[in-house]
Amino acid sequence: MxxxxxxxxxxxxxxxxxxxxxxxxxxxxxxxxxxxxxxxxxxxxxxxxxxxxxxxxxxxxxxxxxxxxxxxxxxxxxxxxxxxxxxxxxxxxxxxxxxxxxxxxxxxxxxxxxxxxxxxxxxxxxxxxxKPLVENRDGKVVYNVAESPLSNGSNASEMLRNLPLMNANPDGTLLLRGKEPLILMDEKPVNLSGQQLTELLESLPANVVEKVEVMQNPPPEYATHPGGVINIITRKGRVGIYQKLSLSAGSRGEAGVSGYVSYRSSKLNMSSSIGYGTSLSQGNSWSHRQNIYRDSVNYFYSQSAFHNRSRHPNARFQADYDFTKKSTISFVYQGNLNYYNNRSDVLYTNRDSVLNVYKASSRNNAYDGDGYNHGFSGSYQWKGKNPVERLQVYSGYNFSKNENNRDFYQQFLQSDFLPTGLDSTQVQLTDNYVRSFYLNSNYNKPINDTGTSFLSIGSSYTSQVYHNMLNTSFLRKADQVFVQNALLSNDFYFHQSVFTVRAALIIGLPHDTKLIMGAQAENTQTDFRFVKGNAPNANNTYWRILPNLTIRKEFSKEFNLSFVFRETIRRPGMNELNPSVDFSDPFNIRFGNPYIQPSLTDNFDLNLSYSVRNFNLNTSLGYNRVKNVFNSIRTLADSGKTQTTWQNISDQEEYQASIWSGITIARKIRISISGGYNYNKYSAREKSLYRYVDGGSLYATFNYSYSPDNLTMIEANNRYTSFASPQGRSRSNINMSLSAQRKFFNKRITVGVAAIDPFGLQKYNGFTYGSNFTIESYSASNTRNFRITLSYQLSKVxxxxxxxxxxxxxxxxxxxxx
Structure with missing residues (x-):
């Protein structure tokens, strides 16, 4: 009953x-x-x-x-x-x-x-x-960020990780199909790298982004870049004045506030945003290393916990003005500040062949610092009578500073973990200044009336200057005075300039076939000048001519196939070149190598795209021949310490496959599936001498959205990654994000809630193999976060x-x- x-x-x-x-x-x-x-x-x-x-x-x-x-x-x-x-x-x-x-x-x-x-x-x-959340358009996978509740309260870095075909390696570097992509904003390169780019993406609110275009094969002007291209398209002002205010807070200790204002008239379009955010990350890790000697074996264990907090104000302003129907000028300012306070505690134990502890030490690391990054850019665009004819000129200047003060205190312990009475205190003070300038021009000239065939030419000049000052000192116990350690201190300038000229011919052939032929000549000049340090000055100059070829066949409006050949160059950046010794872990020291050479790659890709109303498919197969590969390599010294630096290791072959599919199950439900596999194959010599291992990296994402009505959107994203390196592998668990948003009061107020990794931590398990050691490692970050976001639109739609x-x-x- x-x-x-x-x-x-x-x-x-x-x-x-x-x-x-x-x-x-x-x-x-x-x-x-x-x-x-x-x-x-x-x-x-x-x-x-x-x-x-x-x-x-x-x-x-x-x-x-x-x-x-x-x-x-x-x-x-x-x-x-x-x-x-x-x-x-x-x-x-x-x-x-x-x-x-x-x-x-x-x-x-x-x-x-x-x-x-x-x-x-x-x-x-x-x-x-x-408009769906994800769509396939003209060979690009387009993610409509403005339709996504996951973008509410998040930053650009977090938003990019949720894109199809995107993932991040264990150190946080964004990857597209396993390679670091070129980042554009409104079709112009940001001209930032390393720490500058990371800080920009982490400080930029995702709600100023309209959509993101993922291009697996770059257009002719960026064909020499080894990875794909990510084009971040910012919101453009609506007609009249538009204003929006957003507040967010999360259970993990994060909070943010941002405002957006735009104005649009017949000739002038202006938009600006300003924001302030705080974030907190906590976690722990451990490492078990087996040291293999000629007549013995011992072990070195470490376990640590960290607590990192940062604050990052940011501002952006953009103005576009139309002189005529054919000419437009644009100006952009992008700035961000960064303040951080990081702490970690580590316990080291030395163990014999049967894992008994025979000595130990504890170490407290404290990092405090701040930095700024300011960028100014301008562009001019002219369009001819034929829509294909177009001239673009854009230039920009960026300058930044990062100040990092690190304090290390290490206490030495007996086998029973009681103090021996010995300890060590060190301080590392780092000031890093970066200045960069770029000037680019592109011109497309039709060679027929229909515009299906045209000539594309361009040139670019980029100059970057780094000034790094590192002062290391230790506390002398006798008189309690800090004394400089010259071997761990340096002061150097690094300058890199790249000049390019390129030309490409795009020919429309019968039977809906397109042929693209092009080449780019590049001149690169680099030089290190040491004011203080234990390394000699170094410089390098080289020319490269990099061809590219694309054949694209349109079988129908829904189905096309393309074959792409590109020769690309990967230049080492400051992260790989910086010779400064990172002494945060005295038993596993890290430093760059100013003498590594760039690597060249012959890329062969076959791409297939199929798109109908309720189903989209984009898939590719690739084969790459890489010459003079450089990678981070760890070696074990006789002292029982390891050192990690960058080296040109060998040539290698790469096999790639990727797929993305968007499916509309019903008007209210859409799903997106993407994944990829990259397999690296090394030479027999390196595998024999250094125990390099052939291996594949795997990534997979599953995204789905549900819209019960036009005021409500629910979205979820699941990711899994497994990375292979020449010396081992690192695997993550499945990461999940779930979010929902609802609009109220004639869409003036939007409330969003998000759960990031609601069922656990983000974990990585790793294995590293050297010629005389093996390492098993584990790390976990407290990424579990429940976030609520409130947005208020001050202007009527x-x-x-x-x-x-x-x-x-x-x-x-x-x-x-x-």
Whole structure:
């Protein structure tokens, strides 16, 4: 009897929900908004004529004129399918068909509708499709960040980790298909590397990003970069003034506040953001090393715990101005500050062949520091009568400083962990200054009237100057005075300049085939100049000519296949070159190598893309021949200490495979699956002498989203990674992010909640093999975090028409006469 009553009550509850839903459908009305722009210049088109017609009913068409800024808005629309017609003298007609307004999607923002000039294009009829979270477009995987609740309260670095085909290695470096990608912002390189790039991405709020384009095979101007390209497209201002404020807080000790303001008129587009965030990370790790000698074996164990806190204010300003329909100038400022306070405690134990402890020591490490990074960039763009013809010139200047004060206190212990009475105190003070300048130009010249064939040429110049000052001192016990340690101190300048010229020919062939042939000549100059230190000055200059070839076949609008050959160059960065000794772990010291050489790679890729309304597939197979590979290598000295540095190790072969698929199961449910496998093969000599191991790196992601209505979005992301190196492997557990957002009060307020790794910690298990040692390691970070974000939109989204009834009737008559 009890079960019958439960079933009855549940049935009644479901029936009441269905009744409420039907009543809501009868009473609720929808809206449609957007902007009308010039396709060539991007300028708003004022007073364009619009006509909205209900397709599935005999309702009277609704006429409207766009306002002086090109904005329009239709209100009080009943549910159904609509067709929108846009007309303006001097421009081709534009029809947008099958716009569906229904209970789960009552308010639709069409964004920018771009009209082509009447003489350059036929009238356009486009079937409207809702924007998915992830889509496949023109060989790019596009992640619409603005649609993602995971972007609420997160930073750009965290957001990029959730992209298809993306992952991060154990030290946090972002990877695309197993290689470090080139980062662009609004189609321009950020020209940052290492610590500068990390700080920028961690300080940039994800809510200033509109979408991210993932390009596995870069366009001709970036074809020599060894990885793919990530293009971060920032939000552009809506017509008029738009303002938004966001607050976030997490259970892990993080918090943030950011504000966004934009203004857009017929010629001027400005946007700015400012934010402040704090973060906290905690974790622990252990390492078990077996030392193998000619006649004995012993062990070295370590276990540690860390506590890291940082604060990072940031600001960004961008202004675009259209002189004419064909020429635009842009200016961008991006700045961020970084303050950090890190602590770690380590226990070391030396053990004999049967694992008995015969000596030990404890070490306390304290890192305090701050830094800044400021970047200024400007660009000019000109477009010809043919949309393909385009000239781009952009330049920028960045300068940054990082100050790091590190204190080390080590106490030596007996086998029973009682103090021996001996201890050591050291201090390392580091000041690092970076200045960089770049100047790039690109020009596309059509060689036929249709623009299917054109010549693309360009050149670039980049200059970077690093100044590193490291002062190491130890406490002399006798008089309690710190004395400088000259062997662990240095002062040096590093300068690198790269000049390139390139040309590519894009030819449209019969049967929907495209051929791209190009080459880039590069001159690189590097030099180290030591003011103080134990290394001699070094310099290197070299020329490289790097060809590329792409053959792309369009079998249909849905299916295409391309073959790509590229010769690429990977230059060592400051992380690999810096000779400063990292003494945070005295038994495992680390330093760079200023003498390593760049590596060259012959890349062969076969890419397949298939896209229909509810299914997208992007997959690739690759083979690479890498010459003069450089990697971090660990060796064991007779003293029982290991040292890790970068070396050119050998040539290698790489085999790659990757896949991404986006599937729309129903209007409300979409899933995205991506994964890849990279297999590295080393020469027999290195495997024999250094115990290098052939191995593969694997990454896999599973993303799904659910939208019960147009006000609610639920998204989840799961990731797994396993990395192989010449000396071993590092594996992570499955990482998970789950988030949801809901909009209230006519979409003015958005509330988001997110759970990052709700079921555990982020863990890595690693194995490293050397010629005379083996290491098993483990690390865990407290990534579990429950975050809530509140966003308030100060500006109204709806653009209301100022036309009276008489003006509406005149506009309707004018359109019907046409």
């Amino acid at each position: 009890y079960r019958i009553w439960v079933v009855f009550l549940l049935a009644g509850f479901v029936s009441s929900l269905e009744a409420q839903d039907k009543n809501r459908q009868r009473t609720q009305l929808g809206s449609l908004i957007g902007n009308v722009l010039d396709q060539v210049s991007g300028k708003p088109l004022p007073f364009a004529s619009l006509l909205l017609t209900r397709i599935d009913a005999t309702a009277t068409p609704i006429p409207l004129l766009a306002d002086k800024n090109g904005g329009f808005g239709f209100e009080s629309l009943s549910f159904g399918y609509y067709r929108l017609k846009v007309e303006l003298v001097g421009f081709a007609k534009y029809d947008l068909d099958s716009i569906h307004i229904y209970a789960e999607r009552t308010d639709i923002n069409l964004g920018d509708i771009k009209l082509n000039a009447a003489g350059t294009a036929l009238n356009e009829v486009i079937v409207y499709a809702e 709806m653009v209301r028409s100022n036309l009276n009834d008489k003006q509406r009737r005149e506009a309707l008559d004018k359109l019907q006469q046409k």
